[in-house]
Amino acid sequence: MSDWVFVCATGQLLPGEKAVVWADETPILVVNLDGELYAVEDRCTHDEYELSSGEVDVAEGSIACILHGARFDLRDGRALCAPAYDPVAKFPVKIEHGGIWTRDDRE
Numbered sequence: 001m002s003d004w005v006f007v008c009a010t011g012q013l014l015p016g017e018k019a020v021v022w023a024d025e026t027p028i029l030v031v032n033l034d035g036e037l038y039a040v041e042d043r044c045t046h047d048e049y050e051l052s053s054g055e056v057d058v059a060e061g062s063i064a065c066i067l068h069g070a071r072f073d074l075r076d077g078r079a080l081c082a083p084a085y086d087p088v089a090k091f092p093v094k095i096e097h098g099g100i101w102t103r104d105d106r107e
């Protein structure tokens, strides 16, 4: 489990925008979906490509992996289409002291 990691000031992640931080060895993708913040591992479960290179679909609440086209639901991490079948890890997000924070809460 990592410590909380500072992502950015709250005003710096606007709806539809994304940011990536590292929590120890874990890359975490944080996305503002129309005002709600979500964090998932920035690693596609198909072939480990970085999901943050893909486009956020705000209406669907998803992000597409640009390598082979898998899509993941940013709200719960589940894979929405082949070639990925396993969900990406989902992480907590909090707002504190005017900033956005996340952590890898896995044991």
Ligand code: FES
Residues within 6 Å of the ligand: 044, 045, 046, 047, 048, 049, 065, 066, 067, 068, 069, 070, 083, 084
């Ligand atoms: S690495 Fe993401 S779809 Fe293949």
